[in-house]
Structures are given as C-alpha cells and as structure tokens.
Amino acid sequence: TVGAVAYDSKGNLAAATSTGGMTNKQFGRVGDVPIIGSGTFANHIAAISATGWGEQIMRNVSANTIANYMEFKEASLDEAMDFILNERLDPGDAGFVAVDHQGNISMKMNTTGMFRASLNSNGDRTVMIWEDE
C-alpha cells in the first residue's frame, strides 16, 4: 500500500491511498484503502492515509477515528495517532501518515517498520523505514 497526505498554502487538506491488496487475496476481497473513513480520510481537521492489516483498520474505522478524536477530544494529532495505535488496534496491525489543519505531521506505526517520508515548508525532512534509525 502507498499513500500521501498534504496541507497546502491555502490551508486545504487532502489524502490519497492506493494498493494492490494482500498477497494471495481471495475473490472480491476488499481492504481498507477504498473505504472512506477507514484507510483514507480528510476533513477540515486532518488528512490521514493508512497501511497495514485492512480488516483491522476497517473494524476500527481508523482514519476517521483519528480525525474525530482530535475534533471531539481537542487532542493533538500525535495524541490521536497514539489512541488508535495503542488503544484500539493491536500491536503489528497498522501504520498511518497524517497532517493536521496547522500543518503538523505525524507518521506512526505499531509494526516493525513503515516506509515513510515527510517534508514541510520549514525544511523539516524525514525519510525512514524503521522506528529507530
């Protein structure tokens, strides 16, 4: 799975995700990617793209939950990501990249790795695979 989220100079947020699914998947199996609110979501609060075990991401309506947690709990993007990864999903289930309405970026996973990268207009740049490198 691949995905991207962005915050532009006019303050707009967008999210996009694309995938080939899971290896050896059965006829008609659909994962989280095309399910708006599960693998892909954007509103006025945040834009989120997910990757991982699709069935688990769907059960927890994960991308939408991150945005809702921010909106209704007045939480930060990092706090919302920690909630879904630690309180709802199980270890090894998923990873997310997200950006909020102030341009804050968060990229977190509870898997051993996630291919990821980020950049903002201040020049803050990250290109990583594992948690610690």
Place this chain on the structure above:
Amino acid sequence: VDWAIALHGGAGTISQDLPDSVKQEYYEGLEQALRTGELILRDGGSALDAVEHVVRSLEDNPRFNAGRGAVFTKEGKHELDAAIMDGSTLGAGALTGLTTVKNPISLARKVMTDSPHILFSGEGAETYADETDVERVDNDHFHTERRYEQWQRAQEEARAITPEESIHDWIKDTKFG
C-alpha cells in the same frame, strides 16, 4: 508552516537485514515521491494535486505494493484499489478491483470530481474507466518477478494451513501494507 506533506509506502514486518542496495532503492523511491510533492506545494499547488502525483510516483515504482509491483491475487492476477479525499469539501472518490488502469489514484480523483458517486467496484470500475481518458494497460503490466515469487511462497504456505490453525493467524503473520 505554509505547507506540509507526508507519504508512506506500506507498513509491516520489514527486516533490518535488507541488503543495502534494496534499502537504497526504497529510500530513493521515497525521496523521489517526496520531491514530487515538494515541487507542487512549494509553487503554491493544491494539496489534492500533491497527493495524487505523489501516489502516482509510488504506483509507478515496482518496489511498492500499488500499481506496477502490486501483489498477486489467489488467481494469479492483480486487483488494485485506490481512494482520494478532499478535506475542504469532503469530496471523495474510490475504486476497488481495478485490473487495467495504470494509475488507479487518478481515476479515483475523476470519480470524485466527475461523478455523483464515491465508490465503483470490479467490472463497474473498469466500465467507469472506459468512459475516461485514463491510461490503460494489460494486467501483466503490474507483474514483477519479486511479487510472483512471493505469491508462489504464499500459495505453498496457504496449502500448509492445518484445520486447527486460524486463517486469521496466517493473515496476521503475512500482512504487508
């Protein structure tokens, strides 16, 4: 912060023992996709344009499980899914089970902007593509030898599952993006 972008190329069990040459290919793919988004956003482009073109870059990179380089289904084919969402309007477009669209994310954007619907599936998604100018390819376009070998191993492992072993355990151990 005037603009910001983040991207991923899948998550899962990724061995730290990857050969340096393979690691380098992944890093270069991520850098290339990041550069694509940077050029759009730095020049005042929209978040929607940025995420579409970043994902296209990753779809065209055979290292990642999307577009060319997508994994194989049980039947030995490739079925692609994609979705895009505009946070400023709640506009959304999505497709599942595409087999001949080179860059599914661009068709998802057309679903969002040109149709009154959000999600098309399977044959309907292909028919929707027929009504657009998106680039089409044979399903073999998505084939890579690495994914083919993964698929062959996955088939052998699936055949080895015992009745006592839950399919969910197997999926959990093999998921990748």
